[in-house]
Amino acid sequence: MVASVRAAVRAIVPLYLIWVALRLILTFQSLPSGSTRTLSWWMEHIANDFGFVLPFLLFGSGVALAETNAPSRRLTRSAIGTAVALAAFAYVLVAWVSPMVEDRERATVGVEATEARRFGARTPPGIIRNLRFVEANPPNEYSLAVEEPHKRPPNVLRWHLYFPAVLALFGVANVLLGALAARLTASIGGNLRRSARLAIGVVGGLLFFACVDVTWPNPPFPRDGTLRPGVVAPWLPLAVPLIEALVLFLLVRRRLP
Numbered sequence: 001m002v003a004s005v006r007a008a009v010r011a012i013v014p015l016y017l018i019w020v021a022l023r024l025i026l027t028f029q030s031l032p033s034g035s036t037r038t039l040s041w042w043m044e045h046i047a048n049d050f051g052f053v054l055p056f057l058l059f060g061s062g063v064a065l066a067e068t069n070a071p072s073r074r075l076t077r078s079a080i081g082t083a084v085a086l087a088a089f090a091y092v093l094v095a096w097v098s099p100m101v102e103d104r105e106r107a108t109v110g111v112e113a114t115e116a117r118r119f120g121a122r123t124p125p126g127i128i129r130n131l132r133f134v135e136a137n138p139p140n141e142y143s144l145a146v147e148e149p150h151k152r153p154p155n156v157l158r159w160h161l162y163f164p165a166v167l168a169l170f171g172v173a174n175v176l177l178g179a180l181a182a183r184l185t186a187s188i189g190g191n192l193r194r195s196a197r198l199a200i201g202v203v204g205g206l207l208f209f210a211c212v213d214v215t216w217p218n219p220p221f222p223r224d225g226t227l228r229p230g231v232v233a234p235w236l237p238l239a240v241p242l243i244e245a246l247v248l249f250l251l252v253r254r255r256l257p
Contacts, residue, residue, distance in 0.1 A: 044101040051093030051164075055171030056209075058086055059201035062178020066186075083175035087168040095164035099123045116147050124161060131157040144217065155233070156217040163212075163234040170208055173241035177204060180248040184255065204244045211237035 065082060103121035119133065120126040130149050134157065143151040181200045185193045215233040 044098050044105060047093045047101060048098035051090045051098065052167065054090040054093075055087060055167050055174055056205045058083065058171045058174040059178040059181075059205065061086070062175040062180075063182040063197055063201075064178075065175070066179040066182030080172075080176070083172040086175075087171035090171050091164050091168035094167060096123050099126070115149060118149055122160065127157050127161045131161070153217075158231055159215070159217050159234045162231065166234045166238060169238060170241055173238070173245060174201075174205070177201070177241060177245055177248060180245065180252055184248055184252050187255075200244075200248075204241060207244075208237050208240045211240055 061082060099122040103117060106117055119130040122130075130152060131154055133150060134152060134154055137150070139151040141151065142153040144153075144156065145151070178197075178201065181197050185196045188196060215236055
């Protein structure tokens with residue numbers, strides 16, 4: 001198990017460092033001249049970005065696991081164990097660490113007296129408190145404004161409650177997808193094999209995040225509070241890795257003697 005985790009980490013770290021470099025460049029380019037960001041702001045975005053990107057990068061760890069283990073039950077156990085551990089870490093970052101740091105950042109800049117922190121940090125307990133209040137006290141008009149959490153649509157709150165779990169499950173699926181892709185392309189030549197695996201991982205990830213973008217709580221989402229079900233919408237993108245896993249599994253079975 002330790003060797004599996006090491007292989008997964010070695011596959012993830014280079015890709016994540018590339019992401020961090022791009023994120024820093026884009027952030028500094030978007031800053032107004034002479035402005036700065038606080039340490040809490042950076043901590044919040046680092047935690048959120050890492051938790052958001054990690055499930056996507058876990059495809060590479062699945063490939064690494066397949067290459068360090070012979071095809072067997074051991075591979076399956078290693079892949080699942082590593083996937084669950086890293087996906088749980090991503091969930092904690094997105095659902096707990098990032099919202100708590102964000103709430104502390106608001107407190108330090110004097111936002112504690114406003115409605116923005118009325119229900120506490122946007123962790124699962126805070127979202128549930130917010131949801132219960134809105135359901136018990138429905139407003140005349142819903143709003144996505146940060147300073148009006150008491151007017152936030154219930155479906156939007158449910159989306160934010162479930163999405164971190166969806167993201168974590170995508171990470172679990174991505175490790176298994178990487179392992180299946182590695183087995184499917186094992187007999188292909190070096191450069192072509194790498195290109196095929198990269199294409200499988202990137203296309204699957206892009207399709208997943210495209211579905212996330214469609215179900216994201218954008219302005220039309222809360223039009224009447226029921227436009228898109230907050231329970232169903234965040235789970236829909238998981239159809240992408242499930243379908244991809246089924247296709248890869250069938251292709252691997254066809255290639256086996």
